[in-house]
Amino acid sequence: MEKIVIIRYAEIHLKGKNRGYFERVFTVNLERAMKGLRHELRRISGRYLVENFDEGMLDEILGRVSRVFGVHSYSVGYKVESDMDAIFAAAKLVCPMSGTFKVDTHRADKKFPLQSMEINREIGGRLLSERKELCVDVHSPAAYVYIDVRENGNTLVFGEFLKGLGGMPVGTSGKGLLLISGGIDSPVAGYMMAKRGMTVDCLHFHSYPYTNDQAKEKVVDLARILSRYSGAASLRTVSVTHVQEAIHEKCAPDLMITLLRRFMYRIAEIVAKRNGDQCLITGESLGQVASQTIEGMTSSNSVVRSLPVLRPLVGFDKDEIIERSMAMGAYETSILPFEDCCTVFLPEFPAIKPKMSYILEEEAKLDVDALVEEALGTLEKIEL
Ligand code: ATP
Ligand code: MG
Numbered sequence: 001m002e003k004i005v006i007i008r009y010a011e012i013h014l015k016g017k018n019r020g021y022f023e024r025v026f027t028v029n030l031e032r033a034m035k036g037l038r039h040e041l042r043r044i045s046g047r048y049l050v051e052n053f054d055e056g057m058l059d060e061i062l063g064r065v066s067r068v069f070g071v072h073s074y075s076v077g078y079k080v081e082s083d084m085d086a087i088f089a090a091a092k093l094v095c096p097m098s099g100t101f102k103v104d105t106h107r108a109d110k111k112f113p114l115q116s117m118e119i120n121r122e123i124g125g126r127l128l129s130e131r132k133e134l135c136v137d138v139h140s141p142a143a144y145v146y147i148d149v150r151e152n153g154n155t156l157v158f159g160e161f162l163k164g165l166g167g168m169p170v171g172t173s174g175k176g177l178l179l180i181s182g183g184i185d186s187p188v189a190g191y192m193m194a195k196r197g198m199t200v201d202c203l204h205f206h207s208y209p210y211t212n213d214q215a216k217e218k219v220v221d222l223a224r225i226l227s228r229y230s231g232a233a234s235l236r237t238v239s240v241t242h243v244q245e246a247i248h249e250k251c252a253p254d255l256m257i258t259l260l261r262r263f264m265y266r267i268a269e270i271v272a273k274r275n276g277d278q279c280l281i282t283g284e285s286l287g288q289v290a291s292q293t294i295e296g297m298t299s300s301n302s303v304v305r306s307l308p309v310l311r312p313l314v315g316f317d318k319d320e321i322i323e324r325s326m327a328m329g330a331y332e333t334s335i336l337p338f339e340d341c342c343t344v345f346l347p348e349f350p351a352i353k354p355k356m357s358y359i360l361e362e363e364a365k366l367d368v369d370a371l372v373e374e375a376l377g378t379l380e381k382i383e384l
Contacts, residue, residue: 001090002079003058005050006156007065010072010166026070026169032231033064044150045108051079062162067228069167069195075146077158082112082149084122090157091123091145098133102141107149119147168197170231175199176310177277179268180226180235182218182340185283185313187226187330188321192312193281194230200281202226202235203271205264207244207341215338224384225330238267239378243371244345251362254351257291259363260341261300266372269304271379280304285313285321295353302356 009026023043030041030048037060039053053061058076065074078093080086095101103124105116114122123145128134148156178190180202190200204219220235227233243263247256268280284292301309313321325331351358 001086001093002051003053003055004077004079004156005053005058005061005065006075006077006158007048007050008046008072008074008164009048009070010164010168022070022169022172025171029068029070029169029171029231030065033068034061037061037064044152049079049156066162066164068169069165069197069229070169071164072166073161073164075158075161077146077156079154079156082109082153082155084114084119087119087147087155087157088123088126090155091127091147092130094157094159095127095131095134095145096143097131099142100135100137100140101127101143101145102136102138103127103145103147105147105149109149109151109153112149119149123147165195165229167195170194170197170229171199173197174278175201175276176279176281177268177272177275178202178226178233178281179264179283180204180219180223181283182215182222182334182336182338183283184325184331184334185285185321187222187283187334188324188328189281189283189312190226190233191229191324191328191330193310194226198230198281200226200230200233201272201275201277202233203268204235204237205240205267205341206237207241208239210241210244210344211339211341214336215340218333218336218338219340220382220384221333222330223382225328225333227384229328233384235382235384236271237378237380237382238271238375240264240267240341240375243375244341246366246371248345250365252358253347254349255354255359255362256345256347257350258296258299258354258359259366261291261296262303262359262363263368263372263375265300265309266303266368267375269307270372270376272307277307279308279310281310281312283313283321284311285316285318291350293353295355299354299356299359 040051042049078090080090103120105119107116146158173196176198178200180186194200202223223235247259
């Protein structure tokens with residue numbers, strides 16, 4: 001009897017003429033998730049089967065499936081011949097020894113001699129007569145035995161539906177550039193966009209030598225954690241050390257963050273354009289910190305000429321973001337105490353609602369184009 005994993009996709013997205021395309025992308029994503037593990041992936045109407053894997057690797061396989069967007073649910077079960085004795089043997093492995101249970105059969109193969117209700121009755125009856133501490137409860141059983149009689153002479157028997165991540169297959173909703181810091185929010189923002197099917201590239205700004213290698217390693221780790229969900233995300237870094245020094249030297253201290261953000265967005269748009277990214281993504285949430293006011297966002301947006309800036313966390317509270325950060329496995333890394341941007345230059349009282357005229361006046365003291373050009377010269381691509 002063969003142990004299998006059954007994967008069902010979030011079918012709602014796969015209707016109509018895009019279905020084939022979605023399925024192809026989803027197949028590629030599943031294969032990528034399984035990379036390095038012996039297995040066979042097979043598609044059967046509306047679901048996938050993972051077969052021929054090492055049973056010792058089952059938990060690893062389940063962990064990987066649980067991180068693939070587009071998976072609606074998955075189950076561990078058995079594949080047997082469509083024969084009542086074989087089905088019963090599998091049902092015994094799936095059903096607990098005691099408590100309430102229910103057999104629930106789906107019969108795709110209309111040629112199978114018994115109907116669904118008859119299969120339920122027959123398998124349920126056999127289980128009851130072998131296990132005296134079992135009892136049937138059709139309304140709210142503690143356990144299920146699901147039987148799925150397929151058209152190809154095989155039957156799948158399994159006991160539970162594990163909830164997948166949902167969302168859309170990554171790669172079906174374009175490509176975006178995530179401004180990733182070493183903080184809690186931006187990795188979650190990338191995760192949220194990947195959940196909607198977007199391929200996520202990452203861009204990180206550092207202030208080496210004011211920031212250290214540990215800060216950089218932390219961002220590499222976060223990008224890696226994100227790439228477990230978003231597929232092979234890339235990571236690029238750019239130094240804003242000279243930008244920060246120039247702002248510090250020439251401009252009003254309370255605008256340090258506001259002006260730095262504008263440089264980050266400008267540089268990010270150029271990197272995105274070169275790279276085919278169709279939007280910028282940030283981890284900002286309205287009102288979370290001084291720079292994340294609507295005025296601050298207006299100021300940052302106004303330097304981006306032709307890409308949308310997506311802020312998937314804009315309406316989230318910090319604890320909602322932390323919850324997601326923990327769920328995606330990034331939190332422990334995000335809270336490591338290495339600063340991503342130069343804190344030496346941070347003002348004691350940042351401007352909270354800076355006027356555009358004030359920002360432009362202060363920015364006019366800088367050679368913006370030259371600083372952007374110089375920063376772009378420091379671009380590095382890091383293999384994840
Ligand atoms: P995070 O938790 O993502 O660091 P935050 O709450 O610290 O966010 P800010 O420091 O105001 O907020 O940053 C807002 C957003 O700007 C971040 O979510 C990120 O998208 C971007 N950002 C900030 N610093 C950097 C950086 N060093 N490199 C790239 N992007 C950055
Ligand atoms: Mg931060």
